[in-house]
Amino acid sequence: MSSGVRRSSHLSRHLAALRQQRDLKPGQLAARLGASNLSKVGSLIRAFELGEPISDHWLEKLIAELQPDPEELRRCLELDQAEALEQLERERIAWEEWADEPIDPYLSIRYSPGAGLVKKVPSAFCSPRETEKREWARHRAEDWAADQLKRCRHKGILTWSRRERTWFDQYGLNPRRGTVTFEGRCTGAWMQVRGSQQRFLLGSGDEVITRSHGLDQP
Incomplete structure (x- = not known):
């Protein structure tokens, strides 16, 4: 993965479900990820689950720790990518109309x-x-x-x-x-x-x- 920031929906919800299945609170999961500031990283994890962006650094750690099924991981990523492309096209059309004013x-x-x-x-x-x-x-x-x-x-x-x-x-x-x-x-x-x-x-x-x-x- 690149070192950028990712915003997810299908993947974030799937990882949230895996966390809950293991009966882990966001702060407890942050401890398993090796975070030094459990409150901060726990909040970051919860925000990601609710649709906020997350860095690839922590996303990779989440995937490594929660170990989602590879096929389900691929399906979530494909759905997120398709939705992101659709949103980008809607934004492009809106911007083109705005730019012509x-x-x-x-x-x-x-x-x-x-x-x-x-x-x-x-x-x-x-x-x-x-x-x-x-x-x-x-x-x-x-x-x-x-x-x-x-x-x-x-x-x-x-x-x-x-x-x-x-x-x-x-x-x-x-x-x-x-x-x-x-x-x-x-x-x-x-x-x-x-x-x-x-x-x-x-x-x-x-x-x-x-x-x-x-x-x-x-």
């Missing part, structure tokens, strides 16, 4: 790894729809973004649409256009409070932004 272009200015703000691109650069005029408008928007970054001496990302971005180095140098895909959808800049899943940005007026700037994506 029009937005107001904006510039994300990154002051530090944990701080930044957003500036709306002037409307004069955003209205043309014809391909040639749109390309001209985007060039002007990139010039505007580079000037903004030069003034504040920071890096930034111009988001032209939910699929099109231009990355700038410090001082607005070296603009690089790129296309955002479903596979690379997590690229971007935002802030996040430790322990929270909520991502946010600050607007130029210090307002908190979470929607329409890529932070509400499926």
